[in-house]
Every structure is written in structure tokens, then in C-alpha cells.
Amino acid sequence: MKRAxxxxxxxxxxxxxxxxxxxxxxxPWAYDQAARAxxxxxxxxxxxxxxxxxxxxxxxxxxxxxxxxxxxxxxxxPSSKKSLVYHAWVTISGTLxxxxxxxxxxxxxxxxxxxxxxxxxxxxxxxxASQMVxxxxxxxxxxxxxxxxxxxxLMTKAVISAYLSFFPVVVGMVKGLRSxxxxxLDLLQTYAAPGGSVFWKLRLPSSMPYFFASVKVAIAASLxxxxxxxxxxxxxxxxxxxxxxxxxxxxxxxxxxxxxxxxAAVLVMxxxxxxxxxxxxxxxxx
Amino acid sequence: xxVLDPRLWCLLxxxxxxxLLNSELSKGRSDWVRYAVPLVFGVTMLVLxxxxxxxxxxxxIILPPPSxxxxxxxxSKPTLWADLVQTFFKGAxxxxxxxxxxxxxxxxxxxxxxxxxxxxxxxxxxVAALPIVGIAPILVMWFGFDWHSKAAVVVxxxxxxxxxxxxxxxxxxEVMQRDLMATYSASYxxxxxxxxxxxxxxxxxxxLKIATTLALxxxxxxxxxxxxxxxxxxxxxxxxxxxxxxxxxxxxAVAALAGSAFYGAVALIERGVTFWHPSQRH
Numbered sequence: 001m002k003r004a005x006x007x008x009x010x011x012x013x014x015x016x017x018x019x020x021x022x023x024x025x026x027x028p029w030a031y032d033q034a035a036r037a038x039x040x041x042x043x044x045x046x047x048x049x050x051x052x053x054x055x056x057x058x059x060x061x062x063x064x065x066x067x068x069x070x071x072x073x074x075x076x077x078p079s080s081k082k083s084l085v086y087h088a089w090v091t092i093s094g095t096l097x098x099x100x101x102x103x104x105x106x107x108x109x110x111x112x113x114x115x116x117x118x119x120x121x122x123x124x125x126x127x128x129a130s131q132m133v134x135x136x137x138x139x140x141x142x143x144x145x146x147x148x149x150x151x152x153x154l155m156t157k158a159v160i161s162a163y164l165s166f167f168p169v170v171v172g173m174v175k176g177l178r179s180x181x182x183x184x185l186d187l188l189q190t191y192a193a194p195g196g197s198v199f200w201k202l203r204l205p206s207s208m209p210y211f212f213a214s215v216k217v218a219i220a221a222s223l224x225x226x227x228x229x230x231x232x233x234x235x236x237x238x239x240x241x242x243x244x245x246x247x248x249x250x251x252x253x254x255x256x257x258x259x260x261x262x263x264a265a266v267l268v269m270x271x272x273x274x275x276x277x278x279x280x281x282x283x284x285x286x
Numbered sequence: 287x288x289v290l291d292p293r294l295w296c297l298l299x300x301x302x303x304x305x306l307l308n309s310e311l312s313k314g315r316s317d318w319v320r321y322a323v324p325l326v327f328g329v330t331m332l333v334l335x336x337x338x339x340x341x342x343x344x345x346x347i348i349l350p351p352p353s354x355x356x357x358x359x360x361x362s363k364p365t366l367w368a369d370l371v372q373t374f375f376k377g378a379x380x381x382x383x384x385x386x387x388x389x390x391x392x393x394x395x396x397x398x399x400x401x402x403x404x405x406x407x408x409x410x411x412x413v414a415a416l417p418i419v420g421i422a423p424i425l426v427m428w429f430g431f432d433w434h435s436k437a438a439v440v441v442x443x444x445x446x447x448x449x450x451x452x453x454x455x456x457x458x459x460e461v462m463q464r465d466l467m468a469t470y471s472a473s474y475x476x477x478x479x480x481x482x483x484x485x486x487x488x489x490x491x492x493x494l495k496i497a498t499t500l501a502l503x504x505x506x507x508x509x510x511x512x513x514x515x516x517x518x519x520x521x522x523x524x525x526x527x528x529x530x531x532x533x534x535x536x537x538x539a540v541a542a543l544a545g546s547a548f549y550g551a552v553a554l555i556e557r558g559v560t561f562w563h564p565s566q567r568h
Contacts, residue, residue: 006405
């Protein structure tokens, strides 16, 4: 409870600022309407009533966004093309598929890098360099290429998500697989442990904290990748954002944005839960 | 049984040869090997790409060979430069400067209040993990199609990583060191500038380096939602419509170069500022 008070205060301040900003940013429209109807300009006290419930506000007020979120999540059948559940499912399936593929490939490459010096020296600099490059710029092009090859939208998205989640996992896992100390490696050598046992009993277990740290980055990156990939597609939260921006449906944009934020939070939190469970079971929890 | 045709044999043989060369090279320990091996790998990939695309006559709409991309880069330098100026110098850099400055200042301001810290840190950490690019359509609506909206997206994207890192950094100086400053009867500002900010620099630069990539991503993605008729994101979407894949690859190459140069510049400044830090000693 003691830790919640400052957070709640900050959230409250954000909410208050949002309401004030909504009044301020939507006021020109209210003034404009009054001028067109030849009425006197609305007074300051009337402004909240006129600005917080507009149909197409510049900045929708928080309760409008939540109402839209609830309406398009629970108010419609999930199969409807207007339902956010449908769009969120489209996004999530791409995210998870891409995340699974990207993480698996990333772990495999990291194992290769740790066990093969030539591979490390050739690939690792490029893997690190690729972190400094705006990989997302590739997304639209990958979409075209995948379309030309005849891939489904889901596969296109998954490829982009996999690509984005791949590099954090490689970099983190290389660090993790290298984290056992010389003493521990030496001990296994005195046991005459074969290479396989060194990997399964020492390197892999001690890489787990690093693995989960990069998983949390990778799943967030996967989601961003899926959303950006959907900018060129028909369904999904990204498509919803773009449609909203084409048709000036600000409330719809904010609702999609909130849902993607919630998705990101849930995914990262799930990863954190699994991390806590695994690390506790392995006696590595800090 | 699948029969391997001669083209594939050639490619595989070349790959194997380059790999042998690299595994021989990587046995060496000298300095130039550390640059030569990745270089050989990169060149091998490019050659395989070029030869593979030509040998199999892959449709240029799917994958243009690197030579085409290079030719396109050479022939449309003015366009690429105009796009780079619009997206990188106007959108990304100005947003980066504003966002990072604001984040450091806010961090210093809330550093004095444990209450604000306890409230803002979890919120900041949370926001830093969100798909912030999603606010791009909203900011494009507010600030118009020109570079101002791109800068605004970049500001929001870089703000939280830098804020979180700076706050962590301001806590990095040790109690003993702060006590020493107190025995010198140093004022708050003297302690801040002479001890705590320098001690925070490795953390701040960590945030600044993360932010370089985010800045470029933000500026490019924001252009997908509307832009004047120049800019890297605009060019990418426009060329998709015309299936000008060589131009898109050229833009990506430019973005990669600009991104690496930006990161490298920040890393270089970091080396100058945090010369005392163990990670910078060689």
C-alpha cells in the first residue's frame, strides 16, 4: 500500500492533466460551433460540458476512451470486424508466433556463437550492429516481398516479429551462456564431464536470468513489430490505428492504443511471472 | 532424390570456402583479425546475395541484387539526401535533442523528491516498454504532416528510457563520496555538477544510446502516417506502391548508415566524457 500511494498520485496527476488538456484542445471547436450558431461564446464554466464528450475530439477525454474500449471489446461479438477482441487476437497471434520463432532461432544462434569462435567473430559484430539500425524500416518492404511470395498476413507479421525479437535474444543469450565462472567450468572438467553435460548442467541453467531479461525486451519488440507490420494489412491493432488516422476517429485510435499498451503490459508481466517461477525453482531468485 | 544443380554447388562451394577462410583467420589473435573476420562474413553475404539473385534470375521486385541498390543510391543521391535531411536531421535529431534534454532535466528535478521518484519510476518503466510508436497517428494529427510531428513522436519515444536511466544514474554515487562532498560543505548544485552528474554519466549515456535507435525508428514510422513528399518513411511507402524495391533498399541502407553513425557519435562522446569508467579502459 505504501508503494502504491506515490504511483496512484502520479497517475492521478496524469489523469488531471489529460482532462485539462482535453478541455483546452477541444475548446476551439466549441467556440467555432457557438460562432456558427450565432450564439455568445461559451463561458469558461460551460467549457467542460462542451468539450469532454465531443464526437470527434482533438483529444478524447479518458472516460470517452475507456467507454470506446469497453464498447468495442465487450459490446460487440468477437467475430465482428469492429470488435477490438478480433483485432487484438490477430495482433497477438502474429506476435506470439514471431516471438516463438525468433526466440528459438536466437537461442540456437547464441549456442553456435558460444561454441564456435569463427561464428562468433563473423556473426556477433553484425548482430550487435543491427541493434543500432532502425530495423522497423524493413517491415513494409518485408511485407511486399512476403506478399509477392504468396505468404499469408499472419506469416508476414510473424517474420517481422521474429526478426525484431531475434537480436535481443542472441545478444542476451551469448552473455548468459558465457556467464559461468572459470572456477565452475574447471570443476566440471575435474569431474571429466562431457561437453553435453557442461552445456545442460552449467551453461544453460546459468544463462536463465539473461534469457528472461532478453525475453522481456523481445516480446515487447515482437508486439511493436506486429503492429507496424499491420499498417499494411487489413486487420489488427496496427490496421485499426491507421484506419482511425485516415478517418479522423481519434477515440478509435486511443482505444486501439490503450489496448496495445494493455497487451504489452500483460505480455511483459507474464514473462516476468514465468521468470520469477523458474528462477525460484532453480534457486536463483534474487 | 533432389538433384543439386551446378548453381547451387557454386554458391555452396563459395560459402564453404569463405567459412574455411574465416575459421582459419579466427584462430589468430592479432587486432586486425577482429576486423577482418566480420568483414569477410559481410562481403560473403553480399556476394552470395548478388550471385544467387543473378544465377537464379530472381524477380527484381522480390529481391534486387546489391549492385542495383548501389546503382540506385548513386543515381538518386539528391533524393536520398533530401529524405535524410527531412527525416534524420529535422525529425529525429531535433526530437532527440529536445526529448533527451527534457528527460535529464525532469530526472534532476524529481531526484530531490523520493515521493515523486517512487511514483514516476514504475510509471516510466512501464511506459518505456509500451509500443509508443502507436501514438504516431495522434501526434501527426496534432502537429501536421511536416517534421514537427515526427520530432514530437521522437520526443515521446526517447523521453522515458533516458529518464529512467538518468534517475538510476543520479543514485549511482556512493554514500562515502557524498559524505565527502558534505565535509567540503559543498552546496546541492556543487555536489550535483561535480559528483553526481559525472557519476551518472555511464547510465545517462546508456539511455542516450538506446534513444538513438528509437529516434530514427520513431521518425521513420511517424512518416508512414502522413508526411510531406519527402522523407525516408514517405519514400518507403511511396516506392512500395511503385514496387521500386531497389529504392527501398537504398533508403534502408542510408538509414542503417545514419543510425550507425549516430550511435557511433554518441558512443564517441561517451568515451570522452566517461573516460574514467572501467568499461572505457582498454
